[in-house]
Amino acid sequence: MNKIGSLLLFSIVLSSLTTGCSDEEKYATSKTEYEKHKLMSAADMATHSDGEMSHVMPNDVAPKIGSNEISRNADDLPPPINRTQEQMVRVDLYTDELVAEMMPDVTYQYWTYNSKVPAPFIRVREGDTVEINLRHGKAGSEHSEHSQHTAAQHAAAGHSAHSIDLHAVIGEGGGAPLMQVGQGEEKSFRFKATRAGIYVYHCASPHVPTHIANGMYGMILVEPAEGLSKVDREFYVMQGEFYTHGKFGDKGLQDFDKDKLLAEHPEYFLFNGRVKALTGDRALKAKVGEKIRLFVGVGSHIASNFHIIGTIFDKLYKDGAITSPPLKNVQTTTIAAGSAVMIEFTAEVAGKYLLVDHNLTRAIDKGALAELIIEGEPQSTQ
Numbered sequence: 013m014n015k016i017g018s019l020l021l022f023s024i025v026l027s028s029l030t031t032g033c034s035d036e037e038k039y040a041t042s043k044t045e046y047e048k049h050k051l052m053s054a055a056d057m058a059t060h061s062d063g064e065m066s067h068v069m070p071n072d073v074a075p076k077i078g079s080n081e082i083s084r085n086a087d088d089l090p091p092p093i094n095r096t097q098e099q100m101v102r103v104d105l106y107t108d109e110l111v112a113e114m115m116p117d118v119t120y121q122y123w124t125y126n127s128k129v130p131a132p133f134i135r136v137r138e139g140d141t142v143e144i145n146l147r148h149g150k151a152g153s154e155h156s157e158h159s160q161h162t163a164a165q166h167a168a169a170g171h172s173a174h175s176i177d178l179h180a181v182i183g184e185g186g187g188a189p190l191m192q193v194g195q196g197e198e199k200s201f202r203f204k205a206t207r208a209g210i211y212v213y214h215c216a217s218p219h220v221p222t223h224i225a226n227g228m229y230g231m232i233l234v235e236p237a238e239g240l241s242k243v244d245r246e247f248y249v250m251q252g253e254f255y256t257h258g259k260f261g262d263k264g265l266q267d268f269d270k271d272k273l274l275a276e277h278p279e280y281f282l283f284n285g286r287v288k289a290l291t292g293d294r295a296l297k298a299k300v301g302e303k304i305r306l307f308v309g310v311g312s313h314i315a316s317n318f319h320i321i322g323t324i325f326d327k328l329y330k331d332g333a334i335t336s337p338p339l340k341n342v343q344t345t346t347i348a349a350g351s352a353v354m355i356e357f358t359a360e361v362a363g364k365y366l367l368v369d370h371n372l373t374r375a376i377d378k379g380a381l382a383e384l385i386i387e388g389e390p391q392s393t394q
Protein backbone atom coordinates (compact mmCIF):
# COMPACT_ATOMS: atom_id res chain seq x y z
CA MET A 13 0.00 0.00 0.00
CA ASN A 14 1.36 3.42 -0.80
CA LYS A 15 2.07 6.07 1.78
CA ILE A 16 -1.04 8.15 1.21
CA GLY A 17 -3.25 5.09 1.13
CA SER A 18 -2.01 3.71 4.39
CA LEU A 19 -2.26 7.05 6.09
CA LEU A 20 -5.78 7.70 4.86
CA LEU A 21 -6.79 4.26 6.04
CA PHE A 22 -6.17 5.44 9.54
CA SER A 23 -8.08 8.64 9.10
CA ILE A 24 -5.05 10.85 8.84
CA VAL A 25 -6.01 14.00 7.07
CA LEU A 26 -3.51 16.51 5.88
CA SER A 27 -4.54 20.07 6.17
CA SER A 28 -1.51 21.94 5.02
CA LEU A 29 -1.24 25.68 5.29
CA THR A 30 2.04 25.67 3.47
CA THR A 31 2.89 27.49 0.34
CA GLY A 32 6.09 27.63 -1.65
CA CYS A 33 8.72 25.10 -2.60
CA SER A 34 9.16 21.65 -1.13
CA ASP A 35 11.00 20.89 2.09
CA GLU A 36 13.67 19.01 0.17
CA GLU A 37 14.37 22.05 -2.01
CA LYS A 38 14.48 24.32 1.01
CA TYR A 39 16.76 22.00 2.84
CA ALA A 40 19.10 21.75 -0.13
CA THR A 41 19.12 25.53 -0.53
CA SER A 42 19.84 25.97 3.15
CA LYS A 43 22.72 23.52 3.06
CA THR A 44 24.27 25.25 0.05
CA GLU A 45 23.91 28.59 1.82
CA TYR A 46 25.50 27.25 4.95
CA GLU A 47 28.50 25.78 3.13
CA LYS A 48 28.99 29.03 1.21
CA HIS A 49 28.80 31.18 4.33
CA LYS A 50 31.30 29.08 6.22
CA LEU A 51 33.93 30.27 3.74
CA MET A 52 33.00 33.95 3.91
CA SER A 53 34.44 36.68 6.10
CA ALA A 54 32.16 38.82 8.25
CA ALA A 55 32.70 41.75 5.92
CA ASP A 56 31.78 39.66 2.90
CA MET A 57 28.68 38.42 4.71
CA ALA A 58 27.51 41.95 5.42
CA THR A 59 27.53 43.04 1.80
CA HIS A 60 26.56 39.78 0.16
CA SER A 61 23.14 38.97 -1.23
CA ASP A 62 21.39 35.75 -2.17
CA GLY A 63 18.08 36.95 -3.51
CA GLU A 64 15.34 36.20 -1.03
CA MET A 65 17.49 34.51 1.59
CA SER A 66 17.90 36.67 4.68
CA HIS A 67 21.34 37.29 6.02
CA VAL A 68 22.70 37.97 9.42
CA MET A 69 25.96 39.18 10.77
CA PRO A 70 27.98 36.59 12.65
CA ASN A 71 27.36 38.42 15.93
CA ASP A 72 23.66 37.91 15.41
CA VAL A 73 24.10 34.22 14.73
CA ALA A 74 25.39 33.58 18.22
CA PRO A 75 22.36 32.69 20.34
CA LYS A 76 21.62 35.13 23.11
CA ILE A 77 22.07 33.79 26.59
CA GLY A 78 18.86 33.92 28.58
CA SER A 79 17.77 32.83 32.00
CA ASN A 80 14.98 30.66 30.66
CA GLU A 81 13.67 27.78 32.74
CA ILE A 82 13.88 24.88 30.34
CA SER A 83 12.45 22.19 32.57
CA ARG A 84 8.81 21.17 32.63
CA ASN A 85 7.55 20.47 36.14
CA ALA A 86 6.84 16.81 36.83
CA ASP A 87 3.24 17.61 37.77
CA ASP A 88 2.63 19.52 34.55
CA LEU A 89 0.27 17.10 32.86
CA PRO A 90 -3.46 17.17 32.12
CA PRO A 91 -5.83 15.55 34.63
CA PRO A 92 -7.37 12.12 33.99
CA ILE A 93 -10.00 12.02 31.29
CA ASN A 94 -13.47 11.98 32.72
CA ARG A 95 -15.75 11.31 29.77
CA THR A 96 -17.29 8.26 28.16
CA GLN A 97 -17.56 9.59 24.60
CA GLU A 98 -14.96 9.91 21.90
CA GLN A 99 -14.21 13.41 20.83
CA MET A 100 -11.93 15.53 18.70
CA VAL A 101 -8.87 16.75 20.60
CA ARG A 102 -6.82 19.57 19.16
CA VAL A 103 -3.18 19.86 20.23
CA ASP A 104 -1.26 23.05 19.49
CA LEU A 105 2.50 22.77 19.37
CA TYR A 106 5.18 25.19 18.28
CA THR A 107 8.92 24.76 17.99
CA ASP A 108 11.34 27.00 19.82
CA GLU A 109 15.12 27.05 19.98
CA LEU A 110 16.19 28.79 23.13
CA VAL A 111 19.24 29.14 25.29
CA ALA A 112 18.66 28.05 28.86
CA GLU A 113 20.53 26.87 31.91
CA MET A 114 21.55 23.21 31.95
CA MET A 115 23.10 23.76 35.37
CA PRO A 116 24.39 26.88 37.13
CA ASP A 117 26.90 28.68 34.83
CA VAL A 118 26.28 26.21 32.02
CA THR A 119 23.93 27.14 29.19
CA TYR A 120 22.86 25.32 26.07
CA GLN A 121 20.73 26.04 23.03
CA TYR A 122 17.86 23.60 23.38
CA TRP A 123 15.46 22.77 20.57
CA THR A 124 12.00 22.30 21.99
CA TYR A 125 8.29 21.96 21.49
CA ASN A 126 6.58 24.75 23.41
CA SER A 127 9.79 26.01 25.02
CA LYS A 128 10.20 23.22 27.59
CA VAL A 129 11.84 19.83 27.94
CA PRO A 130 10.05 17.55 27.79
CA ALA A 131 7.36 18.71 25.38
CA PRO A 132 3.72 18.97 26.52
CA PHE A 133 2.12 15.79 27.86
CA ILE A 134 -0.72 15.00 25.46
CA ARG A 135 -3.65 13.11 26.97
CA VAL A 136 -6.43 11.61 24.88
CA ARG A 137 -8.94 8.79 25.13
CA GLU A 138 -8.99 5.63 23.05
CA GLY A 139 -11.19 6.36 20.02
CA ASP A 140 -10.54 10.10 20.03
CA THR A 141 -9.61 11.86 16.83
CA VAL A 142 -6.51 13.90 17.52
CA GLU A 143 -5.58 16.95 15.51
CA ILE A 144 -1.94 17.92 15.87
CA ASN A 145 -1.14 21.45 14.85
CA LEU A 146 2.57 22.28 14.57
CA ARG A 147 4.04 25.70 13.94
CA HIS A 148 7.71 26.40 13.27
CA GLY A 149 8.37 29.15 15.80
CA LYS A 150 6.34 30.73 18.51
CA ALA A 151 3.20 32.61 17.45
CA GLY A 152 3.88 36.34 17.62
CA SER A 153 7.52 35.66 18.40
CA GLU A 154 8.92 37.63 15.50
CA HIS A 155 10.15 40.26 17.93
CA SER A 156 11.00 38.09 20.89
CA GLU A 157 14.59 37.82 21.94
CA HIS A 158 15.26 34.16 21.43
CA SER A 159 13.05 33.27 18.49
CA GLN A 160 14.07 35.90 16.02
CA HIS A 161 15.80 33.62 13.58
CA THR A 162 16.23 34.22 9.91
CA ALA A 163 16.13 31.43 7.36
CA ALA A 164 19.92 31.51 7.15
CA GLN A 165 20.24 31.14 10.91
CA HIS A 166 17.92 28.17 10.92
CA ALA A 167 19.85 26.62 8.08
CA ALA A 168 23.22 27.27 9.67
CA ALA A 169 22.07 25.69 12.89
CA GLY A 170 20.58 22.68 11.11
CA HIS A 171 16.98 23.24 12.11
CA SER A 172 15.46 24.77 8.99
CA ALA A 173 12.62 22.28 9.41
CA HIS A 174 11.00 20.58 12.38
CA SER A 175 8.29 17.94 12.46
CA ILE A 176 6.59 15.36 14.66
CA ASP A 177 6.50 11.56 14.77
CA LEU A 178 4.04 10.24 17.36
CA HIS A 179 4.40 6.60 18.34
CA ALA A 180 0.65 6.56 19.00
CA VAL A 181 0.04 6.97 15.25
CA ILE A 182 -0.25 4.01 12.90
CA GLY A 183 0.90 5.24 9.51
CA GLU A 184 4.13 6.10 7.79
CA GLY A 185 6.60 8.02 9.91
CA GLY A 186 4.05 8.42 12.69
CA GLY A 187 2.77 11.44 10.79
CA ALA A 188 6.20 12.98 10.14
CA PRO A 189 6.01 12.92 6.30
CA LEU A 190 2.96 15.19 6.53
CA MET A 191 4.36 17.46 9.18
CA GLN A 192 7.68 18.92 8.01
CA VAL A 193 7.41 22.62 8.83
CA GLY A 194 9.89 25.23 7.69
CA GLN A 195 10.37 28.66 9.21
CA GLY A 196 7.07 30.42 9.77
CA GLU A 197 5.07 27.47 8.46
CA GLU A 198 2.26 25.67 10.21
CA LYS A 199 0.77 22.29 9.39
CA SER A 200 -1.77 19.98 10.90
CA PHE A 201 -2.92 16.40 10.56
CA ARG A 202 -5.44 14.15 12.24
CA PHE A 203 -5.24 10.61 13.44
CA LYS A 204 -7.52 8.29 15.33
CA ALA A 205 -6.05 7.09 18.63
CA THR A 206 -6.99 3.43 18.36
CA ARG A 207 -4.50 1.83 20.76
CA ALA A 208 -4.40 2.63 24.46
CA GLY A 209 -0.85 3.09 25.71
CA ILE A 210 1.80 5.54 26.86
CA TYR A 211 3.88 6.66 23.90
CA VAL A 212 6.80 8.92 23.04
CA TYR A 213 6.66 11.56 20.33
CA HIS A 214 9.62 13.43 18.86
CA CYS A 215 10.90 15.53 15.99
CA ALA A 216 11.78 13.67 12.80
CA SER A 217 13.56 16.22 10.61
CA PRO A 218 17.12 15.83 9.36
CA HIS A 219 19.41 15.17 11.08
CA VAL A 220 16.81 13.37 13.21
CA PRO A 221 19.08 12.18 16.06
CA THR A 222 20.33 15.75 16.51
CA HIS A 223 16.82 17.21 16.77
CA ILE A 224 15.91 14.63 19.38
CA ALA A 225 19.17 14.97 21.32
CA ASN A 226 18.59 18.72 21.58
CA GLY A 227 15.32 18.20 23.44
CA MET A 228 12.51 17.66 20.94
CA TYR A 229 10.52 14.89 22.63
CA GLY A 230 7.44 14.41 24.75
CA MET A 231 4.80 11.83 25.62
CA ILE A 232 1.23 11.07 24.59
CA LEU A 233 -1.08 8.99 26.74
CA VAL A 234 -3.97 7.23 25.06
CA GLU A 235 -6.18 6.25 27.97
CA PRO A 236 -8.20 3.08 27.58
CA ALA A 237 -11.90 3.75 26.92
CA GLU A 238 -12.73 2.62 30.45
CA GLY A 239 -10.15 5.00 31.92
CA LEU A 240 -7.32 4.37 34.35
CA SER A 241 -7.68 3.53 38.03
CA LYS A 242 -7.93 6.46 40.38
CA VAL A 243 -4.73 7.70 41.97
CA ASP A 244 -3.84 10.72 44.10
CA ARG A 245 -0.78 11.99 42.22
CA GLU A 246 0.47 11.70 38.68
CA PHE A 247 3.91 12.72 37.44
CA TYR A 248 5.57 13.14 34.05
CA VAL A 249 9.30 12.43 33.83
CA MET A 250 11.50 12.02 30.77
CA GLN A 251 15.13 11.04 30.69
CA GLY A 252 17.31 12.39 27.93
CA GLU A 253 21.03 12.64 27.40
CA PHE A 254 22.85 15.71 26.09
CA TYR A 255 26.01 15.97 24.03
CA THR A 256 27.89 19.14 24.91
CA HIS A 257 31.25 20.09 23.50
CA GLY A 258 32.64 20.71 26.98
CA LYS A 259 32.71 18.10 29.67
CA PHE A 260 30.01 17.84 32.34
CA GLY A 261 30.07 21.07 34.33
CA ASP A 262 32.32 23.05 31.96
CA LYS A 263 31.11 26.63 32.25
CA GLY A 264 29.63 28.86 29.58
CA LEU A 265 27.44 28.37 26.54
CA GLN A 266 28.02 24.82 25.39
CA ASP A 267 27.86 23.82 21.74
CA PHE A 268 26.21 20.62 20.64
CA ASP A 269 28.85 17.99 19.79
CA LYS A 270 27.76 15.75 16.94
CA ASP A 271 30.85 13.55 17.20
CA LYS A 272 29.86 12.69 20.78
CA LEU A 273 26.33 11.92 19.60
CA LEU A 274 27.65 9.53 16.95
CA ALA A 275 30.00 7.97 19.50
CA GLU A 276 27.09 7.60 21.97
CA HIS A 277 29.15 9.53 24.48
CA PRO A 278 26.91 12.08 26.20
CA GLU A 279 28.13 14.40 28.93
CA TYR A 280 24.74 14.73 30.64
CA PHE A 281 21.91 12.35 31.52
CA LEU A 282 18.96 14.44 32.66
CA PHE A 283 15.42 14.18 33.91
CA ASN A 284 13.20 16.91 32.42
CA GLY A 285 15.91 18.86 30.69
CA ARG A 286 18.44 20.10 33.20
CA VAL A 287 20.54 19.13 36.19
CA LYS A 288 18.48 19.08 39.41
CA ALA A 289 15.33 20.06 37.50
CA LEU A 290 13.15 17.91 39.76
CA THR A 291 14.71 18.55 43.15
CA GLY A 292 14.05 20.93 46.07
CA ASP A 293 11.06 23.17 45.34
CA ARG A 294 10.46 21.28 42.11
CA ALA A 295 10.71 17.78 43.58
CA LEU A 296 7.85 15.33 43.10
CA LYS A 297 5.72 15.56 46.25
CA ALA A 298 3.16 13.25 47.85
CA LYS A 299 1.83 12.27 51.26
CA VAL A 300 1.98 9.01 53.12
CA GLY A 301 -0.89 6.80 52.06
CA GLU A 302 -1.34 8.39 48.64
CA LYS A 303 -1.35 6.42 45.44
CA ILE A 304 1.27 7.64 43.00
CA ARG A 305 1.41 7.10 39.24
CA LEU A 306 4.48 7.96 37.19
CA PHE A 307 4.75 8.14 33.45
CA VAL A 308 8.45 7.79 32.71
CA GLY A 309 9.93 7.84 29.22
CA VAL A 310 13.24 8.03 27.44
CA GLY A 311 13.15 10.77 24.84
CA SER A 312 16.58 10.51 23.33
CA HIS A 313 18.88 7.67 22.39
CA ILE A 314 20.15 5.75 25.40
CA ALA A 315 17.95 3.38 27.41
CA SER A 316 17.43 4.01 31.12
CA ASN A 317 17.70 1.67 34.09
CA PHE A 318 15.02 3.49 36.02
CA HIS A 319 14.89 3.02 39.78
CA ILE A 320 13.56 4.89 42.81
CA ILE A 321 15.87 4.32 45.74
CA GLY A 322 13.92 2.97 48.72
CA THR A 323 10.79 2.12 46.77
CA ILE A 324 9.31 -0.99 45.17
CA PHE A 325 6.98 -0.46 42.23
CA ASP A 326 3.64 -2.07 43.19
CA LYS A 327 2.73 -2.20 39.51
CA LEU A 328 4.86 -1.74 36.42
CA TYR A 329 3.36 -1.45 32.96
CA LYS A 330 6.38 -2.09 30.75
CA ASP A 331 7.03 -0.75 27.27
CA GLY A 332 3.98 1.49 27.25
CA ALA A 333 1.62 -1.50 27.51
CA ILE A 334 -0.86 -0.01 29.97
CA THR A 335 -3.64 -2.46 29.11
CA SER A 336 -1.50 -5.57 29.72
CA PRO A 337 -1.35 -7.09 33.21
CA PRO A 338 1.32 -5.26 35.19
CA LEU A 339 4.43 -6.75 36.70
CA LYS A 340 4.30 -6.60 40.50
CA ASN A 341 6.95 -5.70 43.08
CA VAL A 342 9.58 -4.42 40.68
CA GLN A 343 12.81 -2.74 41.80
CA THR A 344 14.27 -1.36 38.55
CA THR A 345 13.02 -1.25 34.99
CA THR A 346 14.72 -0.71 31.69
CA ILE A 347 13.07 1.88 29.51
CA ALA A 348 14.11 1.61 25.88
CA ALA A 349 15.03 4.66 23.88
CA GLY A 350 11.79 5.96 22.42
CA SER A 351 9.64 4.12 24.93
CA ALA A 352 7.83 4.76 28.19
CA VAL A 353 6.45 2.96 31.20
CA MET A 354 3.67 3.51 33.70
CA ILE A 355 4.56 2.87 37.34
CA GLU A 356 2.16 2.80 40.31
CA PHE A 357 2.84 2.50 44.00
CA THR A 358 1.51 3.71 47.32
CA ALA A 359 3.64 6.05 49.41
CA GLU A 360 4.20 4.11 52.62
CA VAL A 361 7.06 5.73 54.50
CA ALA A 362 7.81 9.45 54.81
CA GLY A 363 11.14 10.62 53.51
CA LYS A 364 13.11 11.74 50.49
CA TYR A 365 13.46 9.22 47.68
CA LEU A 366 15.79 9.55 44.73
CA LEU A 367 14.77 8.79 41.17
CA VAL A 368 17.86 7.58 39.34
CA ASP A 369 19.22 5.80 36.34
CA HIS A 370 20.78 2.83 38.15
CA ASN A 371 23.77 3.00 35.88
CA LEU A 372 24.75 5.17 38.82
CA THR A 373 27.50 7.35 37.40
CA ARG A 374 24.71 8.82 35.28
CA ALA A 375 22.89 9.75 38.49
CA ILE A 376 25.81 10.78 40.69
CA ASP A 377 28.13 12.33 38.11
CA LYS A 378 26.05 13.19 35.05
CA GLY A 379 22.74 14.52 36.34
CA ALA A 380 20.15 11.71 36.16
CA LEU A 381 18.75 12.30 39.62
CA ALA A 382 15.41 13.62 40.85
CA GLU A 383 13.65 13.70 44.23
CA LEU A 384 10.34 12.37 45.44
CA ILE A 385 9.42 13.80 48.82
CA ILE A 386 6.84 11.84 50.80
CA GLU A 387 5.41 13.91 53.61
CA GLY A 388 3.72 12.48 56.64
CA GLU A 389 4.41 11.07 60.04
CA PRO A 390 7.99 9.80 60.16
CA GLN A 391 7.87 6.03 60.27
CA SER A 392 10.46 3.45 61.04
CA THR A 393 11.37 1.01 58.33
CA GLN A 394 12.24 -1.55 61.03
Ligand SMILES: [Cu+2]
Nearest residue numbers: 174175215223
Ligand atom coordinates in the same frame (compact mmCIF):
# COMPACT_ATOMS: atom_id res chain seq x y z
CU1 LIG B 1 13.19 19.44 15.01
